[in-house]
Amino acid sequence: MTVTEIGSPRRRKEDQRLITGRTRYTDNIVLPGMLHLAMARSSFAHATTTAIDTHEATSSPGVVAVLTGRDVADEQGSLPCAWPITPDQKAPPHPAIAVDHVAFAGEVVACVIARSAAEARDAIELIDIDYDELPVVLDLEEALTDATLAHPDLGTNKSATWVFDSAEAGTGDDVAQALAASELVLERTYLQQRLIPAFMEPRSTVVDPTGEQITMWSATQVPHLLRLMLALTLSIPEGKVRVVAPDVGGGFGGKLQVTPEEVITMLAARRTGKPCKYTETRSESLMAAHHGRGQVQRLKLGATREGIVTGLSVDLLADMGAYLGLVTPGVPILGAFMYNSIYKFAAYRFSCTNLFTNKAWTDAYRGAGRPEATFAIERLMDDLAHELDMDPVELRRKNWIKHEEFPFSTIAGLEYDSGNYEAATDRALELFGYDDLCAERDRRRAAGDRVQLGIGVSTFTEMCGLAPSRVLGALSYAAGGWEHAQVRVLPTGAVEVVTGVSGHGQGHETAWSQIVADRLGVPFDSIEVLHGDTQTSQKGLDTYGSRSLVVGGMAVVAAADKVVEKARTVAAHLLEASTDDIEFAEGRFSVRGTDQGLALGEIAFATFSAHNLPDGFEPSLDSDATFDPENFSFPHGTHLAAMEVDTETGEVTLRKYVCVDDIGNVINPMIVDGQVHGGLVQGIAQALFEEAVHDESGTLVSGSFVDYLVPSAADLPSFTTDRTVTPSTTNALGVKGVGEAGTIASTPAIVNGVLDAIRHLGVQDIAMPCSPHRVWKALQDGASKGLGAEEPVPDRVAPEQDAGPMNSSGNLPTGDFQ
Amino acid sequence: MATAQSTRTTSITVEVDDMTYTDVVEPRMLLVQYLRERLGKTGTLVGCDTTNCGACTVHLDGQSVKSCTMFAVQADGHAVTTIEGLAQGGELHPMQKAFHEKHALQCGFCTPGMIMQSIDLIKEHPDPDEHTVRDGLEGNLCRCTGYQNIVAAVQEAARTTRESAASTTEEGAA
Numbered sequence: 004m005t006v007t008e009i010g011s012p013r014r015r016k017e018d019q020r021l022i023t024g025r026t027r028y029t030d031n032i033v034l035p036g037m038l039h040l041a042m043a044r045s046s047f048a049h050a051t052t053t054a055i056d057t058h059e060a061t062s063s064p065g066v067v068a069v070l071t072g073r074d075v076a077d078e079q080g081s082l083p084c085a086w087p088i089t090p091d092q093k094a095p096p097h098p099a100i101a102v103d104h105v106a107f108a109g110e111v112v113a114c115v116i117a118r119s120a121a122e123a124r125d126a127i128e129l130i131d132i133d134y135d136e137l138p139v140v141l142d143l144e145e146a147l148t149d150a151t152l153a154h155p156d157l158g159t160n161k162s163a164t165w166v167f168d169s170a171e172a173g174t175g176d177d178v179a180q181a182l183a184a185s186e187l188v189l190e191r192t193y194l195q196q197r198l199i200p201a202f203m204e205p206r207s208t209v210v211d212p213t214g215e216q217i218t219m220w221s222a223t224q225v226p227h228l229l230r231l232m233l234a235l236t237l238s239i240p241e242g243k244v245r246v247v248a249p250d251v252g253g254g255f256g257g258k259l260q261v262t263p264e265e266v267i268t269m270l271a272a273r274r275t276g277k278p279c280k281y282t283e284t285r286s287e288s289l290m291a292a293h294h295g296r297g298q299v300q301r302l303k304l305g306a307t308r309e310g311i312v313t314g315l316s317v318d319l320l321a322d323m324g325a326y327l328g329l330v331t332p333g334v335p336i337l338g339a340f341m342y343n344s345i346y347k348f349a350a351y352r353f354s355c356t357n358l359f360t361n362k363a364w365t366d367a368y369r370g371a372g373r374p375e376a377t378f379a380i381e382r383l384m385d386d387l388a389h390e391l392d393m394d395p396v397e398l399r400r401k402n403w404i405k406h407e408e409f410p411f412s413t414i415a416g417l418e419y420d421s422g423n424y425e426a427a428t429d430r431a432l433e434l435f436g437y438d439d440l441c442a443e444r445d446r447r448r449a450a451g452d453r454v455q456l457g458i459g460v461s462t463f464t465e466m467c468g469l470a471p472s473r474v475l476g477a478l479s480y481a482a483g484g485w486e487h488a489q490v491r492v493l494p495t496g497a498v499e500v501v502t503g504v505s506g507h508g509q510g511h512e513t514a515w516s517q518i519v520a521d522r523l524g525v526p527f528d529s530i531e532v533l534h535g536d537t538q539t540s541q542k543g544l545d546t547y548g549s550r551s552l553v554v555g556g557m558a559v560v561a562a563a564d565k566v567v568e569k570a571r572t573v574a575a576h577l578l579e580a581s582t583d584d585i586e587f588a589e590g591r592f593s594v595r596g597t598d599q600g601l602a603l604g605e606i607a608f609a610t611f612s613a614h615n616l617p618d619g620f621e622p623s624l625d626s627d628a629t630f631d632p633e634n635f636s637f638p639h640g641t642h643l644a645a646m647e648v649d650t651e652t653g654e655v656t657l658r659k660y661v662c663v664d665d666i667g668n669v670i671n672p673m674i675v676d677g678q679v680h681g682g683l684v685q686g687i688a689q690a691l692f693e694e695a696v697h698d699e700s701g702t703l704v705s706g707s708f709v710d711y712l713v714p715s716a717a718d719l720p721s722f723t724t725d726r727t728v729t730p731s732t733t734n735a736l737g738v739k740g741v742g743e744a745g746t747i748a749s750t751p752a753i754v755n756g757v758l759d760a761i762r763h764l765g766v767q768d769i770a771m772p773c774s775p776h777r778v779w780k781a782l783q784d785g786a787s788k789g790l791g792a793e794e795p796v797p798d799r800v801a802p803e804q805d806a807g808p809m810n811s812s813g814n815l816p817t818g819d820f821q
Numbered sequence: 822m823a824t825a826q827s828t829r830t831t832s833i834t835v836e837v838d839d840m841t842y843t844d845v846v847e848p849r850m851l852l853v854q855y856l857r858e859r860l861g862k863t864g865t866l867v868g869c870d871t872t873n874c875g876a877c878t879v880h881l882d883g884q885s886v887k888s889c890t891m892f893a894v895q896a897d898g899h900a901v902t903t904i905e906g907l908a909q910g911g912e913l914h915p916m917q918k919a920f921h922e923k924h925a926l927q928c929g930f931c932t933p934g935m936i937m938q939s940i941d942l943i944k945e946h947p948d949p950d951e952h953t954v955r956d957g958l959e960g961n962l963c964r965c966t967g968y969q970n971i972v973a974a975v976q977e978a979a980r981t982t983r984e985s986a987a988s989t990t991e992e993g994a995a
Contacts, residue, residue, distance in 0.1 A: 203930040
């Protein structure tokens with residue numbers, strides 16, 4: 004086995020088609036006789052529909068049919084939720100087209116099928132819908148009271164409550180006792196605002212009902228799950244459905260879903276017998292594709308005066324939105340295992356109540372539960388450090404698991420196989436120039452500079468490589484967490500790799516080629532990676548949760564190793580030697596101690612011709628493997644941010660960002676850096692820019708890219724990224740996963756930095772995003788309370804809009820728009 | 822009435838990627854719709870409906886425009902270059918090469934627009950510093966890369982373009 008490809012910054016195979024415009028995104032697909040769909044969407048967050056008049060729309064030019072919920076009520080089923088977290092979990096039915104009742108603004112109430120997209124959209128305007136408005140529940144604290152119900156028929160807004168208690172689980176002490184005995188208890192409430200995944204490619208679906216199988220192309224992360232769920236939801240034999248994820252323009256969890264629009268396009272194609280296409284507009288995407296985050300985090304942290312944490316209690320309210328999506332209920336539960344992060348806590352309790360509101364449904368968004376957990380604990384650690392007047396890095400050092408303590412069983416019941424928090428932190432401090440920046444901060448603070456400097460610290464770990472199937476079973480998830488691969492050796496010696504993961508920007512075609520090139524000793528360019536089509540990639544569980552390499556890559560390794568063993572048998576036969584005497588290196592099988600040997604390509608051709616094979620040998624080298632991980636993997640890292648805050652305007656500037664991640668062994672460092680950069684920006688965006696804002700009637704105010712602030716290049720600096728390498732011990736590649744790392748760690752690093760800059764001015768907390776207005780308002784409030792403000796900030800004219808709740812009061816801001 | 826409007830049509834002649842097309846279009850048809858739906862130029866993509874994302878950026882007579890913010894009829898008599906017309910004689914444009922070399926793309930959806938805008942940017946700023954690049958790309962959103970490698974790619978393409986211009990000048994002088 005040569006080891007030349009793994010670890011090299013190979014330029015990507017995927018790029019050629021993407022930089023020349025020879026792409027196959029779903030909306031690019033045109034089929035003969037194809038019809039186009041447009042959706043009529045509810046303009047009310049909560050209402051009953053009393054009448055839908057489609058007469059005028061039906062007779063509009065080019066219109067083939069108009070479908071309402073009642074038209075398809077018998078065939079549309081209910082959209083699937085694969086993760087019932089408790090046996091008594093409550094959920095309303097989720098029809099693809101609403102039938103008589105709508106529960107969020109943007110829900111589909113009718114669909115027009117027409118000869119062109121323009122004609123379909125024209126006809127949408129002609130549908131006349133009578134609504135009877137119902138009261139809306141938008142706020143989580145209010146939802147908890149059940150005073151107003153998101154779904155009156157359900158009788159409650161509470162979907163489920165899920166609890167982990169270290170005393171009950173036997174992993175640690177009782178948290179109530181631990182907190183009662185603590186010298187110090189911090190009580191905090193933090194808010195995780197709603198975010199919108201905002202993948203650049205709007206969702207699009209094409210369904211072709213001609214031929215023996217119905218084929219769906221869709222902008223999805225999960226073609227295999229989608230196929231299974233379509234079969235179950237619509238009672239179509241699974242073998243009659245083929246799903247293709249062609250080029251997919253980003254996902255970030257937002258395309259980990261079975262959507263109403265996919266089901267509706269399928270129904271329309273089956274009804275008309277013609278290929279049908281639906282492509283959403285950006286406004287529709289922001290309004291109706293699932294959102295992420297949306298939590299109230301009520302926290303109690305106990306500690307000694309020396310800074311040793313004694314216990315942590317977490318009480319969450321999690322916003323499901325109006326419906327449960329594919330994994331909606333499980334998203335906050337993924338966080339349950341991460342609040343203890345890299346630390347050794349003696350007692351821990353996690354409780355989460357999932358609540359319905361009249362907003363768009365939520366589900367996975369990059370990190371899914373783990374960013375929320377990391378934010379909470381890292382904010383708490385900084386608050387504790389401040390309380391004890393201790394360096395925040397020093398406080399973390401006192402509490403974290405030392406490298407010699409691995410493997411380590413955590414209070415949340417996971418076994419961390421490896422890690423070296425000291426090494427990553429030391430490297431980050433050095434690259435950052437921590438001492439110098441702290442000294443500068445202190446100088447500027449003492450001088451009362453208008454622009455203050457703050458240092459934000461965040462460490463993190465996450466559970467990646469979702470997931471050991473038995474663990475998922477224990478958490479009541481319906482599917483497993485294995486992954487499948489097939490390695491085929493063609494007669495020419497070229498290799499095809501089929502993978503069950505479904506990339507949409509991650510560079511799998513390149514990275515898998517690197518792995519197989521090393522494993523089989525064939526040239527990188529002789530390897531073709533096939534994915535994203537249930538007809539060629541017949542088995543798989545797709546891409547999310549930083550699982551592709553850790554689970555899918557391992558399946559590729561296992562399949563390649565089987566190829567080698569089959570080829571060894573053929574080689575021994577052809578070389579008239581014992582298999583024990585056959586060595587394999589650099590793509591060549593040799594008889595030990597001789598110069599006799601055959602290349603893999605020669606063996607492949609001999610196997611293809613099958614003229615001279617061992618008796619009983621099946622004439623094929625092709626091999627399948629299904630890999631089920633024995634444990635999660637646990638990347639970790641230390642992130643440091645230098646934040647400048649203008650105390651007069653509230654403007655926040657990210658001056659310097661350093662992160663040192665430990666993701667184990669690296670297949671392609673160039674791709675890894677790209678993943679980290681992009682992840683950092685999504686986490687920074689939560690801290691500073693992005694929020695799904697609703698008005699008091701439940702209408703999404705931030706409904707376009709004018710108002711939903713996906714950062715541009717001009718909003719950001721470049722980052723300093725580096726790595727330490729502590730290989731995972733639970734997979735042969737020693738890899739851990741990198742897709743979510745940047746997003747998880749950067750949000751608390753940024754907010755901690757902002758607070759560090761202005762805490763001495765009386766600011767205890769700022770609800771995200773830390774917009775200039777919120778920071779300015781927090782400074783005003785801090786000054787008026789006189790908390791530590793030696794030089795009061797003078798009165799100024801307030802910015803135009805009122806801010807709404809500025810601090811984490813426990814109420815999610817709804818009408819607050821900066 | 823939309824239906825009345827849709828019956829009015831106009832004839833336009835547009836040069837797109839070195840081919841001349843004459844077509845009858847509705848006045849309301851956007852340039853990007855014309856490129857994608859009539860000409861099959863699906864390399865140019867649509868990412869939003871408010872002119873914010875820049876995925877649809879093309880060149881009109883050599884200058885970058887967002888093709889979702891122009892009507893097809895406004896392109897009548899003009900020359901349009903899309904991502905599909907950049908490579909010449911089988912040779913990638915220096916900006917395409919730089920995006921590949923610097924890993925300036927992941928999912929690739931913003932890439933056509935980002936490349937077209939970047940070419941315009943270095944034409945105006947042949948040796949841009951990081952700040953200039955970031956400002957110049959403000960109208961093009963990317964959700965994958967965090968922009969760092971895009972900035973590096975634009976500066977790399979600017980460098981190779983300057984060097985190749987310099988060597989051409991030298992050859993001309995010799």
